[in-house]
Amino acid sequence: MSTTGRGLHGRVLDTLGPEITAGGYPPGSVLRTDELAQRFDVSRSVMREVVRVLESMHLVESRRRVGVTVRPTREWNVYDPQVIRWRLAGADRPRQLRSLTVLRSAIEPVAAGLAARNATAEQCAELTECALGMVANSRGHRLEGYLFHDVAFHRVILNASGNEMFARLGDVVAEVLAGRTHHDVMFEDPDPAAVTLHVQLAEAVRERDAARAERLTREITEGALQELDILAP
Amino acid sequence: MSTTGRGLHGRVLDTLGPEITAGGYPPGSVLRTDELAQRFDVSRSVMREVVRVLESMHLVESRRRVGVTVRPTREWNVYDPQVIRWRLAGADRPRQLRSLTVLRSAIEPVAAGLAARNATAEQCAELTECALGMVANSRGHRLEGYLFHDVAFHRVILNASGNEMFARLGDVVAEVLAGRTHHDVMFEDPDPAAVTLHVQLAEAVRERDAARAERLTREITEGALQELDILAP
DNA sequence: TGTGACGTATAAGTCTGACTTTTTATGTGG
DNA sequence: CCACATAAAAAGTCAGACTTATACGTCACA
Numbered sequence: 001m002s003t004t005g006r007g008l009h010g011r012v013l014d015t016l017g018p019e020i021t022a023g024g025y026p027p028g029s030v031l032r033t034d035e036l037a038q039r040f041d042v043s044r045s046v047m048r049e050v051v052r053v054l055e056s057m058h059l060v061e062s063r064r065r066v067g068v069t070v071r072p073t074r075e076w077n078v079y080d081p082q083v084i085r086w087r088l089a090g091a092d093r094p095r096q097l098r099s100l101t102v103l104r105s106a107i108e109p110v111a112a113g114l115a116a117r118n119a120t121a122e123q124c125a126e127l128t129e130c131a132l133g134m135v136a137n138s139r140g141h142r143l144e145g146y147l148f149h150d151v152a153f154h155r156v157i158l159n160a161s162g163n164e165m166f167a168r169l170g171d172v173v174a175e176v177l178a179g180r181t182h183h184d185v186m187f188e189d190p191d192p193a194a195v196t197l198h199v200q201l202a203e204a205v206r207e208r209d210a211a212r213a214e215r216l217t218r219e220i221t222e223g224a225l226q227e228l229d230i231l232a233p
Numbered sequence: 234m235s236t237t238g239r240g241l242h243g244r245v246l247d248t249l250g251p252e253i254t255a256g257g258y259p260p261g262s263v264l265r266t267d268e269l270a271q272r273f274d275v276s277r278s279v280m281r282e283v284v285r286v287l288e289s290m291h292l293v294e295s296r297r298r299v300g301v302t303v304r305p306t307r308e309w310n311v312y313d314p315q316v317i318r319w320r321l322a323g324a325d326r327p328r329q330l331r332s333l334t335v336l337r338s339a340i341e342p343v344a345a346g347l348a349a350r351n352a353t354a355e356q357c358a359e360l361t362e363c364a365l366g367m368v369a370n371s372r373g374h375r376l377e378g379y380l381f382h383d384v385a386f387h388r389v390i391l392n393a394s395g396n397e398m399f400a401r402l403g404d405v406v407a408e409v410l411a412g413r414t415h416h417d418v419m420f421e422d423p424d425p426a427a428v429t430l431h432v433q434l435a436e437a438v439r440e441r442d443a444a445r446a447e448r449l450t451r452e453i454t455e456g457a458l459q460e461l462d463i464l465a466p
Numbered sequence: 467t468g469t470g471a472c473g474t475a476t477a478a479g480t481c482t483g484a485c486t487t488t489t490t491a492t493g494t495g496g
Numbered sequence: 497c498c499a500c501a502t503a504a505a506a507a508g509t510c511a512g513a514c515t516t517a518t519a520c521g522t523c524a525c526a
Binding site for chain 1: 475476477478
């Protein structure tokens, strides 16, 4: 699951990073490289590399004669996939899922509209294939199969938009959808209305109907907002 | 301008990072830590820290016995403020500005709608103040003053939305607006219609009219899209 | 009592060189 | 031609010494 894992450095990062994002060291806390190196039983070189990465994520700030200070949450690079993963694994997961779902509700409709203009024939085909996969797995507690096609579907939309900023949110959307299926309440089969909307969306993109694609996606994301009891804008 | 600058490590990063994002080392290129250390005349420790940071940005991948490989553009962490800055400073600045403006057109209307619901009295006051500042600087080539208030205005909207993901895009919006004023053609005074829209938006937020705030912001961002010859969705 | 210059301790920053580990290429024998 | 052993290459890790910036306390002076 964790992308980092490689090497001693990555293992330390995967421990310390989540501790910070979880609030284990509140903003303003001061860490010292030497102490951390001792605690994790690694050399200062390794520890320094870890601190540098945390610094590049704006989680901490390293200053001479002071130490490594934890920055206030508002300054964190919250779009860093690593940070997102750490926070989703931590205590304020619900809050994080809400933020990300609101983000989805802003991005995906516009992305779908662009996809309707820019999607290649191949992407259209993938889209319908994913939609069919969702239909096929929409009954009988085949949640994993449904999730798989759902994630693929939204990835194709984001990629087909032709905007790299949108495309890079594919992982985020995947995390949100997976989170909904695995953690939160979803013992029942998915909402048939949502399935229909996806089928129609694939259709709209194939037919180059940007306005309809945007409208349909707005309905989909509004459904996602309602699931989390967020009042729709 | 550059946030990194601090220390030897930061200086190397500020040279190598832009070189990579500018395509100086095409995806697939293989660098070697030792050679880089020689080239920049720094120790391997420093060079390793630089590579670690680039790796955390997904610009490169470091593998044993192979070296440091530049990753394909599609895998870069394009939301990293550092990466955004590097790319905006590079050759594909226009392309980057387009991507970011499209992103704005998706985010800001939703953020404005939320701001209308969540803004504090203080934020409403700031908003009207910024709008007045824009009006005051809208004539007579007072571009810097106008830009200052424009940036502040959009920052307040994003912060007032109450969504941290939106709030963190304040810097990006600032870069885009600054880029428009400084680099691209903007010798003339700003469009009076845009100024009016901002005044009305401040009003809508103050009056808690979410729908109107969203609609007005959509008009503003559509204007920004048209300036870059992007056909409005 | 307040204030400014100065010295000192501290923790990050840097460098060096030796050693380890992983992974790939190469070559050898079946 | 394939399987397996071997070697080489590059990153990874470690230890220790040294440098540099800077926060903070001290002391003299106004």
